[in-house]
Amino acid sequence: MVRTVVVLGGGISGLAASYHLSRAPNPPKVVLVEGSKHLGGWIRSIRGPGGAIFELGPRGIRPAGALGARTLLLFFLFPRTCGEQVSELGLDSEVLPVRGDHPAAQNRFLYVGGALHALPSGIRGLLRPLPPFSKPLFWAGLKELTTSRGKDPDETVHSFAERRLGPEVASLAMDSLCRGVFAGNSRELSVRSCFPSLFQAEQTHRSILLGLLLGAAFSTAGRSSQPDSALLRQARAERWSQWSLRGGLEMLPQAINTDLTSRGVTVLRGQPVCGLSLQAEGYWKVSLGDSCLEADHVISALPASVLSKLLPAEAAPLARVLSTISAVSVAVVNLQYRGAHLPVQGFGHLVPSSEDPGVLGIVYDSVAFPEQDGSPPGLRVTVMLGGSWLQTLEAKGCVLSQELFQQQAQKAAATQLGLKEPPSHCLVHLHRNCIPQYTLGHWKKLESATHFLAAHRLPLTLAGASYQGVAVNDCIESGRQAAAQALGSEIDS
Numbered sequence: 114m115v116r117t118v119v120v121l122g123g124g125i126s127g128l129a130a131s132y133h134l135s136r137a138p139n140p141p142k143v144v145l146v147e148g149s150k151h152l153g154g155w156i157r158s159i160r161g162p163g164g165a166i167f168e169l170g171p172r173g174i175r176p177a178g179a180l181g182a183r184t185l186l187l188f189f190l191f192p193r194t195c196g197e198q199v200s201e202l203g204l205d206s207e208v209l210p211v212r213g214d215h216p217a218a219q220n221r222f223l224y225v226g227g228a229l230h231a232l233p234s235g236i237r238g239l240l241r242p243l244p245p246f247s248k249p250l251f252w253a254g255l256k257e258l259t260t261s262r263g264k265d266p267d268e269t270v271h272s273f274a275e276r277r278l279g280p281e282v283a284s285l286a287m288d289s290l291c292r293g294v295f296a297g298n299s300r301e302l303s304v305r306s307c308f309p310s311l312f313q314a315e316q317t318h319r320s321i322l323l324g325l326l327l328g329a330a331f332s333t334a335g336r337s338s339q340p341d342s343a344l345l346r347q348a349r350a351e352r353w354s355q356w357s358l359r360g361g362l363e364m365l366p367q368a369i370n371t372d373l374t375s376r377g378v379t380v381l382r383g384q385p386v387c388g389l390s391l392q393a394e395g396y397w398k399v400s401l402g403d404s405c406l407e408a409d410h411v412i413s414a415l416p417a418s419v420l421s422k423l424l425p426a427e428a429a430p431l432a433r434v435l436s437t438i439s440a441v442s443v444a445v446v447n448l449q450y451r452g453a454h455l456p457v458q459g460f461g462h463l464v465p466s467s468e469d470p471g472v473l474g475i476v477y478d479s480v481a482f483p484e485q486d487g488s489p490p491g492l493r494v495t496v497m498l499g500g501s502w503l504q505t506l507e508a509k510g511c512v513l514s515q516e517l518f519q520q521q522a523q524k525a526a527a528t529q530l531g532l533k534e535p536p537s538h539c540l541v542h543l544h545r546n547c548i549p550q551y552t553l554g555h556w557k558k559l560e561s562a563t564h565f566l567a568a569h570r571l572p573l574t575l576a577g578a579s580y581q582g583v584a585v586n587d588c589i590e591s592g593r594q595a596a597a598q599a600l601g602s603e604i605d606s
């Protein structure tokens with residue numbers, strides 16, 4: 114039986130792993146070790162003037178799909194036996210949903226050729242030629258349905274999209290999507306690892322459209338047997354596209370931390386792990402500089418490249434593989450404007466690399482969550498900067514000043530959204546190496562890491578954004594699975 118589990122990294126993955134461990138029928142002693150003073154990793158919300166909320170990292174969590182539902186079930190209405198439901202974290206009344214009929218759920222834009230273009234929605238939108246696309250997207254759909262299955266075990270997102278949907282969809286839509294989700298390059302990212310549902314749909318049904326349609330039908334049919342809660346039913350009935358929390362998403366890690374502490378989990382902050390060594394008796398020594406911890410099992414929810422530097426010499430092959438999972442940086446610039454209005458209403462817009470190598474997109478925070486605008490309310494938008502522009506600056510060793518990012522962001526807001534007046538409030542944060550890149554062949558790295566851990570029976574489990582999904586829901590699921598593996602059991606949601 115596992116007696117002590119040490120969880121490395123207090124981002125959402127490590128918090129989720131600890132949360133599950135602490136709820137096991139016979140919970141082990143759990144120690145969560147976070148290097149910084151702050152819990153939640155990239156999830157960080159700052160309160161600005163008049164109480165406005167500025168998200169420095171994620172700003173919305175998707176409730177759709179099995180993982181989206183699991184997150185809502187897990188942290189909000191926790192179903193107990195006899196149908197009684199109890200809110201474990203006390204956050205239910207804080208949830209801010211974006212309902213399906215809201216402009217932030219319905220409208221997304223691409224900024225191409227110096228103009229904003231609404232992405233088509235509904236069948237009629239697919240039948241008409243809608244700029245920036247030269248032909249109705251119906252033709253891309255027809256091509257998709259008649260294209261045969263790819264033969265390679267992996268493919269870049271660009272090549273996959275070009276083969277199945279044509280060059281325009283690949284270079285405008287998929288290029289932008291990769292920038293929006295991964296701040297990455299569609300010509301380098303792996304479709305198998307970044308968009309597994311598209312890859313699987315092609316493998317199983319020969320067509321992504323058929324696969325997604327059939328998948329949606331089966332998931333609706335299978336729902337009746339899944340756990341349920343009032344909040345989840347509400348999310349489905351109102352077709353939520355995403356949700357946040359009134360005081361910002363950071364309320365989630367804060368509430369998990371309070372819950373963990375009340376359950377006897379030791380949460381150490383400001384204690385970076387400096388090394389791991391495996392003792393002859395089979396347990397780990399986790400070095401924290403001045404002190405060390407002993408663990409029967411370690412769950413690492415650290416970025417792969419960080420863990421690679423902490424592993425002992427016996428695990429050098431694993432360290433080598435993990436060191437190749439790189440990450441890119443993003444500069445997040447939160448802007449607030451007084452008395453300003455957006456030219457369109459929607460979630461936000463993405464910018465393909467051909468249009469601007471540095472601006473990934475702009476999120477219209479005030480449209481999705483006006484409750485967070487503060488008093489008196491001010492228009493909030495977030496400009497995400499990154500891509501090849503930032504990579505080149507980093508590679509050249511340029512000085513990456515706050516002024517540079519602020520200037521770029523204000524310029525983008527002025528040109529792309531007409532927000533020409535200076536903002537009343539501005540926050541600039543450069544997040545170095547914040548989004549892991551699942552490049553072509555990422556699946557082989559995961560296979561090799563899993564094989565090494567199994568072959569050497571190392572009491573170590575990997576969790577976190579570096580492996581199988583960067584979205585908050587993916588990270589929470591990776592924590593759940595890691596906890597189950599550490600305990601050698603299945604954990605119910």
Ligand SMILES: Cc1cc2nc3c(=O)[nH]c(=O)nc-3n(C[C@H](O)[C@H](O)[C@H](O)COP(=O)(O)OP(=O)(O)OC[C@H]3O[C@@H](n4cnc5c(N)ncnc54)[C@H](O)[C@@H]3O)c2cc1C
Nearest residue numbers: 122124125126148154155170171172385386577578584585
């Ligand atoms: C700008 C941005 C916007 C995003 N937007 C969204 C969004 O809208 N929706 C969505 O679903 N997802 C979004 N994501 C993705 C998502 O937020 C992240 O993938 C996720 O939060 C990563 O969680 P994690 O716990 O795996 O890793 P991290 O958050 O990186 O946590 C790792 C933790 O390990 C700690 N650590 C590092 N080294 C050590 C050490 N030596 N010892 C101890 N601790 C250490 C770090 O301090 C950190 O707290 C966004 C990400 C970013 C960066």
